[in-house]
Amino acid sequence: MVRVGLVGVGIIAETHLAVLAERPEVELEFTVDPRVAGPVGFRGEAPPHYRDLARALDAHRPDLVVLATPTETHAELTSLVLLRSSARVLVEKPLVHDRASLAALRELDGAVDVRGRVLTAHHFAFSPEVDWAADLLAGHPEWGPVTTVTSAFYDPYVSRGAEAFASYVSSWTDSGVNQLSMLTRFVDLAGPASVRQTDGGASAWCTVDFRSRGETGTARLRSSWLTGASSKESSLVFGRSGVEVWIDHTAMTGFAAREGELLAVFGNDGLTPRKVAHYRPLYASLLSGRPDPVLGFEAAATITEVHLAAR
Ligand SMILES: NC(=O)c1ccc[n+]([C@@H]2O[C@H](COP(=O)([O-])OP(=O)(O)OC[C@H]3O[C@@H](n4cnc5c(N)ncnc54)[C@H](O)[C@@H]3O)[C@@H](O)[C@H]2O)c1
Numbered sequence: 001m002v003r004v005g006l007v008g009v010g011i012i013a014e015t016h017l018a019v020l021a022e023r024p025e026v027e028l029e030f031t032v033d034p035r036v037a038g039p040v041g042f043r044g045e046a047p048p049h050y051r052d053l054a055r056a057l058d059a060h061r062p063d064l065v066v067l068a069t070p071t072e073t074h075a076e077l078t079s080l081v082l083l084r085s086s087a088r089v090l091v092e093k094p095l096v097h098d099r100a101s102l103a104a105l106r107e108l109d110g111a112v113d114v115r116g117r118v119l120t121a122h123h124f125a126f127s128p129e130v131d132w133a134a135d136l137l138a139g140h141p142e143w144g145p146v147t148t149v150t151s152a153f154y155d156p157y158v159s160r161g162a163e164a165f166a167s168y169v170s171s172w173t174d175s176g177v178n179q180l181s182m183l184t185r186f187v188d189l190a191g192p193a194s195v196r197q198t199d200g201g202a203s204a205w206c207t208v209d210f211r212s213r214g215e216t217g218t219a220r221l222r223s224s225w226l227t228g229a230s231s232k233e234s235s236l237v238f239g240r241s242g243v244e245v246w247i248d249h250t251a252m253t254g255f256a257a258r259e260g261e262l263l264a265v266f267g268n269d270g271l272t273p274r275k276v277a278h279y280r281p282l283y284a285s286l287l288s289g290r291p292d293p294v295l296g297f298e299a300a301a302t303i304t305e306v307h308l309a310a311r
Contacts (some may be wrong), residue, residue, distance in 0.1 A: 064087055118300070122177075148236075201223065
């Protein structure tokens, strides 16, 4: 059995709870949230609820603590789990909100096993259309290197105002890390990123260099909260061969084309909600005993360096 403690019972916690409930080896040991008064239902039961993580860790011995709290709390709560328990910790992305927090976690390594115990929920790297495109790319070396990636992530957070900034900090902090973790499935990041933030942090434009099959390419990343609907798409261009792979992260679909020729397509049965489609394979990997490296501390550190070293 894997005894799980869930910290932060907000929007994304609903997806964590839904996917954890599907896994027979998981027991929900406790939940923590200062704003939630009572226990949270899990498979018809109500595990103990706490307002404070330290008190929960004093009373329980979890194997895994999931942090689904506002971004600026991740670093501090991760350190608390590392120092006050022997549990692994799955931190919602981004792992940290600033470079000092990354340095502090690195300093803890040695005293505690940061590399072995800290995992980051880079969920976009597990999205089905990303998985499909990564397999397609690997199967077609004759397409040559990826030369340009263009990605646009829109979230309808403008209506949530200050609440969105409190939970997610900025569009770049929130979507940028999703875009970068998705990119790591296709290319090697060669950052640092060059980022221009506008609309008070609600929008961003970023360019970042990468390496693909021995050559350098450039990714252009747009994100914004100034919209009434969620929409996320990316295009990978293989400039040498004229192939383009188009992936729609909202619909979880994709296709590849060269000029007028359709080369490959990807769809789904429409039955799996988008976030569940991300977190189901993420948890399968995490609990497999051999977590995908994109969940590991090194991947998070690399993504954080590129993400936060914005010029
Ligand atoms: N919403 C999404 O679709 C989504 C998707 C993937 C990742 N994330 C990430 O997950 C994190 C949370 O996002 P959200 O949308 O669920 O935010 P949210 O604001 O809906 O929920 C956060 C919850 O954490 C609680 N909280 C705050 N401080 C706490 C503390 N010290 N201890 C325990 N609980 C605490 C809050 O009371 C709140 O209920 C963010 O880092 C975000 O980037 C969100």
